[in-house]
Amino acid sequence: MRPHPDAPEPPSADRPVLEVRGLRTQVATPTGPKVVVDGLDLTLAPGEVLCIAGESGSGKSMAALSIMGLLPRPMARIAAGSIRLNGRELTGLGEARMRAVRGAEISMIFQEPMTSLNPVLTIGRQVGEAIEAHRSVGRADLTRLTVAALEAVRIPEAARRLKQYPHELSGGMRQRVMIAMAMACGPKVLIADEPTTALDVTIQAQILELMRDLRRDHGTAVILITHDMGVVAEMADRVVIMNQGRLVEDGPVLDVFERPRAAYTRTLLAAVPRLGAYADIDGPVRSAGRSGAAPAPDPARRPRPVAEVRDLTVRFDLTGGLLQRVVRRVHAVEGVSFDLFPGETLALVGESGCGKSTTGKALMNLIPWTGAITIDGTATHGLGRRAMRPVRRHIQMVFQDPFASLDPRMTVGDLVAEPMRIHGLARGRELDDRVAELFRRVRLEPDVRDRYPHEFSGGQRQRICIARALGLSPRLIVADESVSALDVSVQAQVLDLMQELQAEMGLSYLFISHDMAVVEQVSHRVAVMYMGRIVEIGRRRDVFGDPRHPYTRKLLTAVPRPDPRDRRDHFRRLEGEIPSPVQALDYRPPPQRFDEVRPGHIVDLSGAPEQAGG
Structure with missing residues (x-):
């Protein structure tokens, strides 16, 4: 009997489990189509870990969504190229056929599990749904398989977790639930899109170790999307570097780290903070x-x-x-x-x-x-809003998410000027001059003052938040995870700026x-x-x-x-x-x-x- 034309070919150690050729993805914009993935070629061998690295906007996640058939339609579409999974062409498959592929043959875990999990469904229900979508099982078997899926990702007391809701679990536990859902039906390819970016370093280590175990025990091939070059060095067999939608470098992890060919790759590697690099500097x-x-x-x-x-x-x-x-x-x-x-x-x-x-x-x-608590000689306990106002001139805060910190209805010039208006420090032409100087101080052109926060990149928005904090000439700035959401090169620029300002102004930072x-x-x-x-x-x-x-x-x-040479075996x-x-x-x-x-x-x-x- 002839096989169905859409059926996957039997897996072979000599043939890539995934082949992407000439992938071109477009999104609709008010000014016309924009190419976000431009001619991407990549292959994934059985059991291989391929890391796709690059900064925000480089096209990493859009490439993953294209492979999974999860592009937001009709806004985005695959304009050209081929995606073959175990020899089967995925481009052009209808949604019903893609649903049969997703979960059973290829799965994906996302960066933020809390937005990926349904808050009104129990953990057991959500993991069980992933199993029921591809297997016909009775209630008792479904419960057994769900518990086994949670135990496989080392969730303690797995049976008790079935009745819990996502908000009752920690971030690391929620990410393990996402991995359990993705691996419940034994897919041969797992795409992990920034799965550890929002996690603490110890929980990150647990998740990465878990992914290594899945690869070893089940032969799972992994595409790991990240901008953390430390994670790339620890995990990757091969690395693809993307910039502005294009592949700029592809090779074994050791070659990419020690002999990078592309200038962009060298810039990424130079910006990575390395623990222990400054041990002799006080x-x-x-x-x-x-x-x-x-x-x-x-x-x-x-x-x-x-x-x-x-x-x-x-x-x-x-x-x-x-x-x-x-x-x-x-x-x-x-x-x-x-x-x-x-x-x-x-x-x-x-x-x-x-x-x-x-x-x-x-x-x-x-x-x-x-x-x-005493700030610049003033005890602050019990101070009301009015009494606290003079103290706030000496202490300001820069938050983790600059976009959530800035009013989207105000121009960035008004946002920087607002604290000085509230404290009556300047008005009129003097206020305009101060705002212009603050923009120059954080290395932004003063003529961008009439734009709105959404018109800036993440790094630029964080510079605007710093300019806003500097407007009152504070003595102390509380920087709460102020660079953790930024790409490594942008992070390096913001950190350099903060240190320059400290040297010039004598600022203190918590x-x-x-x-x-x-x-x-x-x-x-x-x-x-x-x-x-x-x-x-x-x-x-x-x-x-x-x-x-x-x-x-x-x-x-x-x-x-x-450093791939310093990689720990586990x-x-x-x-x-x-x-x-x-x-x-x-x-x-x-x-x-x-x-x-x-x-x-x-x-x-x-x-x-x-x-x-x-």
Whole structure:
């Protein structure tokens, strides 16, 4: 009997499982069609990990959506080219036939699991739907297969998770659920689009290790889309570099890292922060390798701190029951103390939920807190909105997402001018001149002031946010994950700008981040947070060169190294996640005890987490 013309050919080790030839994808725009993928050629061998790297807008995700047949129609379409999966041509297949292919033969996991999972359906229902779409099974078998799919991605207590909803799981757990859905029917190709970008470094290591296990155990071929060159070095057999929709480089991972042919590839690699590269330098370093800011003052000669924090505690009440009484409490920050000096960058590091951002918001007096905070000599506890206004001239904040921080209905010139208007610092021609100078200071042309936020790139929008923060001539800026969403080259530009401004203006930064390589580059001192507490604080070279707390060692071990020759055969096993900070009302946290190891290098030895050890 002759095979059906649409049937896939039997897999062969000598034939690529996926072939893309001359792929050209267009999207409709008000000015006509725009090519977003231009003549892409790539192949994927059985069991191979192919990384597609490049900055935002390079066409990586549009290429993946084209392969999966998930382009938003009619806005986008494949204008030319061939996509063959196990010898079967996918371009031109109808939606019904593509649904039979997706999930069974090729699957995809997306960057943000919370927007990919249905918030009103249980985990069990969503994973079960992926199985039911391709298999005819009874209820008992469906439950068994669903539990097995969750166990395969190392979700603890898998049977109990079936009745939970996405919001009840952590980010890492939600991403594992996405992988379980993608792998439930045993596809031979898995496309992972930035699957770890939004995750903390330790959870990222767990997800990447899981993908390695799937490749080893099931022979899954993986296309990993990322702009993190450290992940590329750790994971890839072969690398494709894309820029403006075109393939600019393709080769084995070692060749691309050590002998890059394209200038764009060399630019990407030069911008990557490398953990340990500045071990012998005391203080921040520009991306070009030169000193970026003045060294922190000598401890014996330090001036008065610009910010003093003592025993900062933040707790949030959780209500429940018919009368909505307080039943539990979130212990977000517990007894945090530190000083921040003029011209200094203190990095606050740790995983999501450890209390970093809450500490920054408390410093800004944006949430209720207890303890003592002094900003430039003014105690801020209990200050109302009006009394806090003069203090806000000295402390400003730059948030992670610049687009969400800027009013889309206002021009960027008005957005930068607004804080100066509110504080009555300038008006008329003087205000216009100040705004123009601020734009020049962040390396933007003043004539862009009449544009709106959506007309700028992510890096440019972050520069606008920095200009807005500088308008009041603050002494301290809280930078909350301010570069984590940016591509590496844009990130390097923004970090260089922040360090230039620090050197010129004597700014202090509370730099909140989970990216340890970036922290090493920009900080004078580092404070490591775990479960709402600072467990280690000291000079950056001491904390990174001789970490004393097991949780600090865990964070440093999990950082991907952007060097294929330094690739670990397997990631160090990192079990467990940060325990929940939600506690009963009668919970009394243990006192925070510090032992001074050396001047300026302090470790809290009261409760080193077991899962952080090893």
